[in-house]
Amino acid sequence: MHPATLLIVEDQAVIAADLEYRLVHNGYKVCGVAASGEESLALARQHRPALALMDIRIQGEMDGIQTAEALRRELDLPVIFLSSHSDERELQLNIEVALHKHESERKLAAAHEEIRQLNTNLEQHVRERTAELEAALAEIEGIVQAVAHHLRSPLRAVEGYSHLLLTRYAAHLPDPASRFPEVIGGGARHMARLVDDLLSFLNLRSQALCPVRVDIAAAARDGLGELIATRPGCPVEAHVEELPVCQADPAVLRLLLAELLSNALKFSRDRRPAIITVGVQPAAADRTDQHVYFVRDNGIGFDPRYAHKLFKLFSQLNLPEAYEGTGAGLAKARRIVERMDGRIWAAPLPGSGATFYFSLPVPP
Amino acid sequence: MNTSAPDILLVEDSPTTAELFVFALQYNKSSATIQVVRDGVEALDILLGDAISPESARALPRVILLDLFMPRVDGFEVLQHLRAHERTRLLPVVVYSSSDQESDRREAFRLGANDYLYKPVGFKDCCEAIARLERDWLRTPQSLVDNAPPP
Numbered sequence: 379m380h381p382a383t384l385l386i387v388e389d390q391a392v393i394a395a396d397l398e399y400r401l402v403h404n405g406y407k408v409c410g411v412a413a414s415g416e417e418s419l420a421l422a423r424q425h426r427p428a429l430a431l432m433d434i435r436i437q438g439e440m441d442g443i444q445t446a447e448a449l450r451r452e453l454d455l456p457v458i459f460l461s462s463h464s465d466e467r468e469l470q471l472n473i474e475v476a477l478h479k480h481e482s483e484r485k486l487a488a489a490h491e492e493i494r495q496l497n498t499n500l501e502q503h504v505r506e507r508t509a510e511l512e513a514a515l516a517e518i519e520g521i522v523q524a525v526a527h528h529l530r531s532p533l534r535a536v537e538g539y540s541h542l543l544l545t546r547y548a549a550h551l552p553d554p555a556s557r558f559p560e561v562i563g564g565g566a567r568h569m570a571r572l573v574d575d576l577l578s579f580l581n582l583r584s585q586a587l588c589p590v591r592v593d594i595a596a597a598a599r600d601g602l603g604e605l606i607a608t609r610p611g612c613p614v615e616a617h618v619e620e621l622p623v624c625q626a627d628p629a630v631l632r633l634l635l636a637e638l639l640s641n642a643l644k645f646s647r648d649r650r651p652a653i654i655t656v657g658v659q660p661a662a663a664d665r666t667d668q669h670v671y672f673v674r675d676n677g678i679g680f681d682p683r684y685a686h687k688l689f690k691l692f693s694q695l696n697l698p699e700a701y702e703g704t705g706a707g708l709a710k711a712r713r714i715v716e717r718m719d720g721r722i723w724a725a726p727l728p729g730s731g732a733t734f735y736f737s738l739p740v741p742p
Numbered sequence: 743m744n745t746s747a748p749d750i751l752l753v754e755d756s757p758t759t760a761e762l763f764v765f766a767l768q769y770n771k772s773s774a775t776i777q778v779v780r781d782g783v784e785a786l787d788i789l790l791g792d793a794i795s796p797e798s799a800r801a802l803p804r805v806i807l808l809d810l811f812m813p814r815v816d817g818f819e820v821l822q823h824l825r826a827h828e829r830t831r832l833l834p835v836v837v838y839s840s841s842d843q844e845s846d847r848r849e850a851f852r853l854g855a856n857d858y859l860y861k862p863v864g865f866k867d868c869c870e871a872i873a874r875l876e877r878d879w880l881r882t883p884q885s886l887v888d889n890a891p892p893p
Contacts, residue, residue: 527840527841530840530861530863531756531758531759531840532758533863534756534758534759534762534840534861534862534863534865534868535756535758535759535762537863537864537865538758538762538765538865538868539758539762541864541865541866542762542765542865563865566863567863567864570863570864574842577842
């Protein structure tokens with residue numbers, strides 16, 4: 379290890395000489411002795427020592443404190459102030475500690491700078507990568523949309539010709555075969571519904587949102603009214619509690635409520651009556667920026683083991699023949715809520731039925 | 743009255759869709775006459791191509807059913823051409839497309855379509871759509887005259 383170079387700033391010559399002797403004796407190099415603040419600056423600039431040992435009471439315009447400030451500011455030079463009774467070992471210890479501390483601080487500052495640089499680079503890379511992924515996703519969705527759209531024409535052919543077969547030639551078909559055209563047609567019609575649902579699901583992503591203050595209770599009442607009107611003969615008890623306003627795109631909110639309400643109604647259609655409630659959870663202390671609303675029904679509920687499948691596209695927990703639909707409704711609801719920065723989840727009710735919770739922002 | 747023009751000119755590139763359309767007319771017990779062309783080029787040829795002299799000019803169909811997405815010249819282009827020519831400026835054109843995109847609907851009306859009908863997949867739904875189309879576009883004073891009781 380090469381010896382550190384020190385600068386002595388001491389105006390009393392005898393003390394300075396003694397100090398110099400002791401330092402050299404301990405293996406340090408001394409680049410010079412300055413008798414004043416100004417002289418110490420000059421010597422420090424010239425020789426670039428690692429440390430300065432300074433008597434606090436030195437002659438000249440600049441006192442010890444000011445000199446130390448100047449040396450630190452201009453040359454990043456650490457300074458130890460000497461008292462007249464510095465024990466030998468204590469002095470050496472102080473010097474080593476000061477040098478070591480200075481070196482550590484320098485390394486720490488360098489490390490911080492490197493981290494800051496890496497963070498900036500990282501953020502830039504993340505931005506670029508996110509843009510690439512979004513472009514790829516948009517391209518894939520575009521392809522899916524095009525394929526789905528093109529399926530309609532051949533589906534029309536399958537459905538149409540099987541219908542003609544059924545209505546014109548069913549009598550000519552041997553017994554098991556006479557129901558085949560209806561099965562073919564049914565398959566085509568189901569595929570057409572899947573295509574419709576897929577296309578409207580993809581549209582949810584690309585639609586522009588215009589969030590405003592919305593009276594969600596009024597929207598829920600309208601939605602329930604429309605839904606009940608489409609199912610005459612199905613007794614429904616609808617409750618819409620007092621709900622705080624939310625911030626949402628009104629058209630998209632209507633779609634969300636329509637999906638959740640029709641879901642509730644569908645799975646409680648065998649109840650006499652079906653009971654549907656739209657309400658709000660009491661506000662959580664830590665989340666004052668959102669409201670958590672819910673749609674509750676007294677229907678068949680669901681097995682909580684399969685809760686994670688509820689909101690997947692085309693996933694159904696019931697047997698497909700038992701209930702109409704393609705399993706796209708809850709996936710659409712989820713997509714809508716997530717586009718509005720909310721969350722959606724569900725819990726089965728102990729008796730039977732289910733509660734679907736969703737969070738929406740509070741208006742600013 | 744020039745009887746050589748069909749009631750409906752169907753511009754449709756899919757042969758199965760076109761054939762099913764004809765079956766639908768039969769199913770509806772419709773008396774409308776129909777001509778089918780396979781793309782925009784043929785459509786423009788028939789409607790605008792040979793208007794050299796008034797005598798040789800073919801009479802126009804009573805309504806055009808126009809598909810949108812066809813090879814060579816698409817429905818939007820056909821619409822533009824039809825509205826740009828005096829001869830076909832006021833000819834009823836109904837877009838009959840399997841696209842349910844709002845943007846396509848808006849563009850069709852912007853270019854001068856009289857109506858936009860979504861082409862269903864199910865055969866029975868197609869029959870209903872076509873029956874409505876006939877009611878809206880092919881019931882004319884002429885047919886009322888034809889059906890009037892004898893004096």
